[in-house]
Amino acid sequence: MIANINTKVRPEAPPMRFPSQLDSRFLRRFVLRSHGLVEFIDVETVDWIEAEKGQVHLHLGTARRRLAEQLGVLEQKLDPKSFLRIHRSVIVNRARVQRLEWNARADLRVVLDNGRRLAVGRQRTASVRTTLLETER
Numbered sequence: 001m002i003a004n005i006n007t008k009v010r011p012e013a014p015p016m017r018f019p020s021q022l023d024s025r026f027l028r029r030f031v032l033r034s035h036g037l038v039e040f041i042d043v044e045t046v047d048w049i050e051a052e053k054g055q056v057h058l059h060l061g062t063a064r065r066r067l068a069e070q071l072g073v074l075e076q077k078l079d080p081k082s083f084l085r086i087h088r089s090v091i092v093n094r095a096r097v098q099r100l101e102w103n104a105r106a107d108l109r110v111v112l113d114n115g116r117r118l119a120v121g122r123q124r125t126a127s128v129r130t131t132l133l134e135t136e137r
Contacts, residue, residue: 026079030058032065041065043078047096047112051089061114086110086128087121097132 030046032039041058050057051071058065067074075085085091096112103109108120108129120128 026082027074027077030065030067032067034066039065043082044093044095046093047114047116048093048118049074049083049091059116084128084131086124087119090118092118094132100129100132 027043029043030041032041041060045060047059047061049071050059056067056069056071056074058067071089071091075083075091078091082094083091084094084097092110092112096114097110098113099111101109101111101117107122108125109117110120110128110132111117
């Protein structure tokens with residue numbers, strides 16, 4: 001007896017795409033080297049980035065990592081759809097922004113989903129407000 005075997009032809013799977021291949025124009029992972037170790041951090045895991053005393057710090061929840069990079073150079077490497085410069089020394093992950101607040105002096109603050117409040121530079125207030133509000137439409 002001959003068995004009838006129905007063979008289904010599977011469509012060829014698309015080639016596997018690694019994060020670095022998704023959009024080569026922008027940085028997908030940070031590579032941190034310190035004390036003989038190399039650490040890889042996906043950009044999506046960063047809450048905000050701060051320049052302080054000539055150094056750049058990546059803030060990841062309660063952790064903070066130092067990166068040997070200038071903030072302006074780093075800003076050019078990050079996707080502007082995901083990150084926004086709000087101050088001369090601060091870049092935020094737009095996905096972490098929970099709300100905008102104004103204090104008694106009418107200074108704008110960005111509040112992240114972890115409760116952290118970050119000051120928006122006065123010269124950047126209008127563009128930050130416009131950019132974040134346009135995203136929500």
